[in-house]
Amino acid sequence: MGDLLRIPGFRTFGIVWIGQLVSNLGSAMTGFGLGIWVYQETGSALQLALIVASARVPMLLMSPFAGALIDRWDRRWAMILSDAGAAVGTFAAMLLVVTGNLEIWHLYLTLSFSGLFRAFQFPAYSAATTLLIPREHYARGSGLVQLAGSIGGIAAPVVAAAIVVWQGLGLIFIIDFVTFLVAVGTLLRVRFPAPEPGVRRGRGIRGLALEAKDGLDFVLERRALFILMLSFVVVNFAFAFQGVLIIPLLLNLTTEQTAGLIVSIGSGGVVLGSLALSAWGGPKNRIAGVYVPIMAMGVGLILMGIQPIVGLVIAGILLMNGTHPVAGGSSQSIWQSKVPPELQGRVFAIRQVSSMAASPIAFLLAGVLADRFFEPLMDSPPALLNSLIGSGPGRGIGLMFVLTGLFAVAAVAIAINHPRIKNLETEIPDLEVAAVEA
Numbered sequence: 001m002g003d004l005l006r007i008p009g010f011r012t013f014g015i016v017w018i019g020q021l022v023s024n025l026g027s028a029m030t031g032f033g034l035g036i037w038v039y040q041e042t043g044s045a046l047q048l049a050l051i052v053a054s055a056r057v058p059m060l061l062m063s064p065f066a067g068a069l070i071d072r073w074d075r076r077w078a079m080i081l082s083d084a085g086a087a088v089g090t091f092a093a094m095l096l097v098v099t100g101n102l103e104i105w106h107l108y109l110t111l112s113f114s115g116l117f118r119a120f121q122f123p124a125y126s127a128a129t130t131l132l133i134p135r136e137h138y139a140r141g142s143g144l145v146q147l148a149g150s151i152g153g154i155a156a157p158v159v160a161a162a163i164v165v166w167q168g169l170g171l172i173f174i175i176d177f178v179t180f181l182v183a184v185g186t187l188l189r190v191r192f193p194a195p196e197p198g199v200r201r202g203r204g205i206r207g208l209a210l211e212a213k214d215g216l217d218f219v220l221e222r223r224a225l226f227i228l229m230l231s232f233v234v235v236n237f238a239f240a241f242q243g244v245l246i247i248p249l250l251l252n253l254t255t256e257q258t259a260g261l262i263v264s265i266g267s268g269g270v271v272l273g274s275l276a277l278s279a280w281g282g283p284k285n286r287i288a289g290v291y292v293p294i295m296a297m298g299v300g301l302i303l304m305g306i307q308p309i310v311g312l313v314i315a316g317i318l319l320m321n322g323t324h325p326v327a328g329g330s331s332q333s334i335w336q337s338k339v340p341p342e343l344q345g346r347v348f349a350i351r352q353v354s355s356m357a358a359s360p361i362a363f364l365l366a367g368v369l370a371d372r373f374f375e376p377l378m379d380s381p382p383a384l385l386n387s388l389i390g391s392g393p394g395r396g397i398g399l400m401f402v403l404t405g406l407f408a409v410a411a412v413a414i415a416i417n418h419p420r421i422k423n424l425e426t427e428i429p430d431l432e433v434a435a436v437e438a
Contacts, residue, residue, distance in 0.1 A: 010132070010133055010137075012132055012190045012191070012192070013129065013132045013133055013141065013144075015186050015189060015190050016079075016125075016128070016186060016187060016190060017144055017145070017148055018186060019182055019183040019184075019185065019186025019187060020125070020145075020148050020183055020186075021148035021151060021152065022179045022182040022183060023083060023179045023180055023182065023183035024148050024149045024151075024152035025151070025152035025155060025156055025179055026152075026175050026176035026177075026178070026179030026180065027086075027152070027176060027179070028149075028152040028156035028157070028160075029152075029156040029159060029160040029163075029172050029175060029176060030090065030160075030172055030173065030176045031156075032156055032157045032160040032161065032247075032260065032263065033160035033161070033163060033164045033169055033172040034051065034107070034169070035048060035247040036160070036161060036164050036247060036251075036256055036259075037164055037169055038051050038104065038107070039247055039248060039251060041104065042104065044367070044371060045244065045245060045248050045366065045367045045370040045371050045397070046364075046367030046368055046370070046371050047104070047367070048244060048247070048248070048367065049244045049363040049364055049366055049367030049368075050108075050363075050364070050367065051104075051107055051108070051111065052243070052244055052363050053359075053360040053363045053364060054107070054108040054111045054112050054115070055111040055112065055114065055115040055118070056115065056356055056359050056360050056363070057112070057115070057360050058112045058113075058115040058116045058119075059115040059116065059118050059119045059352075059356065060119075060353060060356045060357060060359075060360070062115075062116045062119035063119045063123070063349045063350075063352045063353045063356070064209075064212035064215075064216075064346075064349055064350065064353060065205075065208050065209075065212060066078075066119040066120045066123060066345075066349055067123050067212055067215055067345045067346040067347070067348065067349020067350065067352075068208045068209075068211035068212045068215075068345070068346055068349075069120075069208065069345075070120060070123050070124045070127060070345030070346075070349070071127075071195075071211065071342060071343065071344070071345035071346055072211075074192060074194065075124045075125075075127050075128040075131070075192050075345070076128065076187055076190065076191065076192045078120045078123075078124035078345075079120065079121065079124045079125060079128070079187055080184055080187045080188070081117060081120055082117050082118060082119075082120035082121040082124065083117075083121075083180050083183045083184050083187070084117070084180070084184055085113075085114065085116065085117025085118075086114040086117045086118055086180060087177055087180035087181065087184075088113065088114075088117075089110045089111065089113040089114030089117075090110070090114065090173055090176045090177045090180065091173075091177050092109075092110050092113070093106065093107065093110040093169075093173050094170065094173035094174055094176075094177055096110075097168065097169045097170040097173055098170050102169070119349075119352070122348065122352050123344070123345050123346075123348035123349040123351075123352060124345065125145065126332065126335075126336070126344065126348045127195075127341065127344035127345045127348060128192050129141045129142075129145070129336070130336045130341050130344055131192060131193045131194075131195060131341060132192065132193070135336070135337055135430065135431075136281075137281070138332065138333040138336045138337060139277060139281050139282030139329045139330065139332070139333040140277070140278045140279075140281050140282075142277070142325075142328060142329035142332040142333060143274045143275070143276075143277030143278035143282075143325055143329050144274070144278050146270060146273075146274040146277070146324075146325045146328055146329065147270075147271060147274035147275060147278060147325075149270070150267050150268075150269075150270030150271045150273075150274055150321070150325075151267075151271060152267075154264045154265075154267040154268055154271060155264065156264075156267075157259070157260035157261070157262075157263035157264045157267070158257070158260045158261055158264045159260075160172055160260060161256045161257050161259065161260030161261075162257060162260070164256065165256055165257065195341035195342045195344075211346060212346055212349070212350075214343065214346055215343060215345075215346025215347045215349060215350045216346075216350050218339065218343055218346075218347055219347060219350055222338075222427075222428055223420055224420040224421065224423065224424035224427050224428055225335075225338065225424070225428060227415075227418055227420050227421055228290075228331070228334070228421060228424060229350075229351060229354050230354070231291075231411065231412075231415035231418075231421070232331070232351075232354065232355055233354050233355065233357060233358055234358075234411045234415075235294055235298075235408050235411050235412065236355045236356075236358060236359065237358035237359070237361075237362050238298070238301075238362075238404040238405075238407045238408040238411065239297070239301075239404070239408065240358065240359045240362035240363060240366070241362055241365075241366045241400060241401075241404045242301060242304075242320075242401065242404065243359075243363075244362075244363050244366040244367065245366055245370060245397050245400060245401070246263070247259065248370065248394070248397055249304070249305070249313070249394055249397045249398065249401065250262055250263070250313070251394075252308075252393045252394025252397070253308055253310060253313065253394060254310060258310075262310065262313060262314055262317065263317070265314055265317070265318070266314070266317030266318055266320070266321045267321060268318070268321075269317065269318040269319070269320070269321035269322035269324075270321040270322070270324060270325060272322055273321065273322045273323060273324060273325035273326060274325040276325075276326075277325045277326055277329045282326065282329050282330050282333060283326070283330065286330045286331075286333055286334050286425065287330075287416070287421060287422070287424060287425065288416075289326055289327070289329075289330030290327050290330045290331050290334070291327075291412050291415060291416040291421075292416075293323035293324065293326045293327035293330075294323075294327045294408065294412050295408075295409050295412045295413070296319055296320075296323040297319070297320045297323055297324060297327070297408065298405045298406070298407075298408030298409035298412065299316075299319060299405065299409065300315075300316040300317065300318075300319035300320030300321075300323075300405070301316065301320060301401050301402070301404055301405030301408065302316070302401070302402050302405035302406065303315050303316030303319065303405075304316030304317060304320070304398075304401050304405075305389070305397070305398035305399060305400065305401025305402040305405070306388070306389065306398070306401075306402055307389070307390060307398075308390050308392075308394060308395065308398065316401075334424070334425075335347070335348070335351065337430040337431060338428050338429075338430060338431060339431075340431060366400070369400065370396060370397050370400060373396070374396030374397065374399055374400050375393070375394075375395075375396035375397065376396070377396055377399075378390075378391055378392070378395035378396040378398075378399060379391065379392070379396075381395070385399065389402065
């Protein structure tokens, strides 16, 4: 880290990174704790999927407008708005828990409210990183961003599981609210360089819509980037199933505390992958750096579901999480290198919309298919499935992990052999964008 801090812009990036690390820890605790609480209260994977979707859908709808606003505003204030707005939703939920009034339907409202503001986070943070650090270090910056999330992912599940069992949700919400304040405080301490101002397309909603469309047009006019983005829609659809079903899968295998420990161990894979990416800088062949790790992630899903063996689940989650940072960092480096800074808020918002567009459908399908089809099927499965997957509670979800893993592997095999993907780096050359001293 000492060598990185001597790179222009990395000191400011480091201050922001610390604040986001703390905030990610609180958010990860809340996400895992809520997952346990909702599943224990309802016993329904569908209900858990609906809760997750309630946060994603508002974020999805807000993202195009958020991207346009980010390109108009100081990216630092966009991040402050994101953290502060999400903190309000957390504070409301905290009051409901502390007063003993929290019900499932309250979570739909508070998570939806927070989701509107979270729409600003990824595009603003990504666009700010481009301004803060030199182009040759984009992959390292992406590795550090993913490292911040993974550090939270290690501690949060174990701590959250213990708090839910011993203290309930109230303390988790209090911790999450405090971490948002820390993130806002670090952002108030720094200043971001400003990009060249973009073209304003008018006032009001119509002007924002036209500016948001500029981001979409940029991608559509560059077919290779569009196909890259489309391939992520497909693979994210597959991995969204895992996001909803991992807690039910684990709770059918073991206790809440052990489930939290397994998720924490899996997050250690993200830490190792992120550290490696930050030190290494990523593969020279960034297209291979995107798709080969995603194929490994699909294999990880298969291992997680193939048998009700804790060791296999741990091996699968480590493989999936350990290779994810390389895929994400390589993809992020491609986009940051090829999109002008004044358009990045809008283009990254379009990326966010595309990556999330299939998620609500996947969440609902995951819940419905698990509760209504796969779990009943694997109570008394056909002989072949019984020999491969096993039978009983959780085995239907295990079968879903195997099928989504196979789907992801097949999708990647098709994408990496597409001519436009193969020639993306030569078809769309990198921009020369210098980071500003901050």
